[in-house]
Amino acid sequence: MLWYRAFIFVLTFLLYASFHLSRKPISIVKGELHKHCAASTEVELHSYKEYATQSQPVKKLPNESQCGWEPFDKNNYKQLLGALDYSFLCAYAIGMYLSGIIGERLPIRYYLTAGMLASGLFTAMFGFGYFYNVHNLWFYLVAQIANGLVQTTGWPSVVTCIGNWFGKGRRGFIMGIWNSHTSVGNILGSLIAAYWVSSCWGLSFVVPGVIIALMGIICFLFLIEHPKDINCSCTPPSSSRTYMNGTNRFRVQKPNLNTKETSQSQSPEMQQLLSDNENCATSLNINMPVSEENRNGTSPISFLGALRIPGVIEFSLCLLFAKLVSYTFLFWLPLYITNVEHLDAKRAGDLSTLFDVGGIFGGILAGIISDRLEKRASTCGMMLFLAAPTLYMFSAVSKMGLEATIVMLLISGALVNGPYALITTAVSADLGTHKSLKGNARALSTVTAIIDGTGSVGAALGPLLAGLISPSGWNNVFYMLMVADACALLFLVRLIQKELGCRMDHTLFKEH
Structure with a gap:
């Protein structure tokens, strides 16, 4: 059993790292799509000219060879390149809401494989524009929109799969480590894209596209969706429940137990987010309409049904603002x-990776703390509370020198990305197996998609707002980010009060 868990951990880590690996090339190739005309030389475009000579002659504008790749060689290149980013992010945000609903009705292995193969195709499609000398903006926009839609198959699928294999007891710590696949994928994508960006930028997209397609084949061959698929039980025999995930193959009848017996025999895999709160205030579940089919875990949950799970709306809106802050740093840092710091673009890009390094440690730390305290919302709230003043300090201290900037990048990355990582992983897995679902584990994909889809709306808004505000001064951008962190904390206040109040009630009861 331990070997299988380790295998699924590594496999899903690599699968989702390949998703981020295929997203990264666009940020690296932007500098090649538009160049500073004065700094361009004939040598820089030697490979393009060589290819153009061998292909059919195409009429080019006089400044095309000097300023980059048409149509991104014009003065409005910022708007055009921005359109590529926003088309991907908006398509991703919209598609995520549909992806979870579709994903829980299909086997994860098939759904994820199809998404990875399609993502490989559309990632490579962007690079085909180089080899086939395409200069139509809509070609590249369609490639980005299509890629954004099919990439939504990834996150709900991998979170559902790893949530099936790891129980809540150590879920925060395990998923904190597992969530570093984002940074690993970004780093690998940057290195691969940078290798060909100057000589043949088309390969900067084609190679990552081939990699994610190959990983899709590996997913089809080796992914094990649930321990039940190999007749391996993660729960004690006394807690017989129904487990459904993508298919109707496995059904274990749930015995009729009273409330006390059920709570005593509940396995670590089925312990849910805010379980103490549910013991303190059972009214959250009494009014939850659950059909007999849902009780047996045979019916996928509806979109509205997922929204009615206690905590889904609060964490979704919290992630919207938390992801707004994180993605603003990603695009503008x-x-x-x-x-x-008056550094060149390459050194600034290398230095900005420290924010991701801090995010890795922040995600792991958030997972450890939430496991120890058994309080997901309180852990997120504590880090968000510290993040706002830290961002103000970053805006002030970063002007004092490179050393101070490095320290603040690590601290800010940990506090900004810690809650973001915890919500998208452990919290989503907890909510997707909430006790109000009566053991229906098929809701995990929909819940994960709702939370991450709402967060992706913030991911699209953050860079846009930063672009509108930055001309008035960088301080105003940081004020906007601090307000966003405060809003994220505000949406968790009710859940934090329930967690703290319920723990206090248990303590008073034990004292008497």
Whole structure:
């Protein structure tokens, strides 16, 4: 059993790392799609000219060879390149809501494999524009929109799969480590894209596209969706429940137990988010309409049914603002470092990776703390509370020198990405197996998609707002980020009060 868990951990880590690996090339190739005309030379475009000579002649604008790749060689290149980002992010946000609903009605292995193969195709499609000399903006927009839609198959699928294999007892710590696949994928994608960006930028997309397609084949051959698929039980025999995930193959009848017996025999795999709260206030579940089919775990949950799970709306809105902050740093941090530290683009990009390094440690730390305290919402709230003043300090201290910037990047990355990582992994898995579902584990995909889809709306809004505000000064951008962190904390207040109040009630009861 331990070997299988380790295998699924590594496999899903690599699968989702390949998703991020295929998203990264666009940020690396932007500098090649548009160049500073004065700095361009004939040598820089030697490979393109060589290819153009061998292909059919195409009429080019006089400044095309000097300023980059048409249509991104014009003065409005910022708007055009921004359109590529927003088309992907908006398609991803919209598609995520549909992806979870579709995903829980299909076997995870088939659904994830199809998504990875399609993502490989559309990632490579962007690079085909180089080899086939395509200069139509809509070609690249369609490639980004289509890629954004099919990439939504990844997150709900891998979170559902790893949630099936790891119980709540150590879920925060395990998923904190597992969530570093995001940074690993970004780093690998940057290295691969940078290798070909100057000589043949088409390969910067084609190679990552081939990699994610190959990983899709590996997924089809080796992914094990649930321990029940190999007749391996994660729960004690006394807690017989129904487990459904994508198919109707496995059904274990749930015995009729009274409330006390059920709570005593509940396995670690089925312990849910805010379980103490549910013991303190059972009214959250009494009014939850659950059909007999849902009680047996044979019916996928509806979109509205998923929204009615206690905590889904609060955590979704919290992630919207938390992801807004994180993605603003992702898109604008290199430029900010360039302006403040007066570094070139490459050194600023390398330095900005420290924010991701801090995020890895922040995700692991958030997982450990939430496991020890058994309070997901309180852990997120504590880190969000500290993040707002830290961002103010970052805006002030980063102007004092490179050393201070490095320290603040690590601290800010940990506090900003810690709650983001915890909500998208452990919290989503907890809510997707909430006790109000009566053992229906098929809701995990829909719940994960709702939470991450709402967060993706913030991911699209953050860079857009930063672009509108930054001309008035970088301080105003940081004020916007601090307000976003405060809003994220505000949406968790009710859940934090329930967690703290319920623990206090248990303590008073034990004292008497």
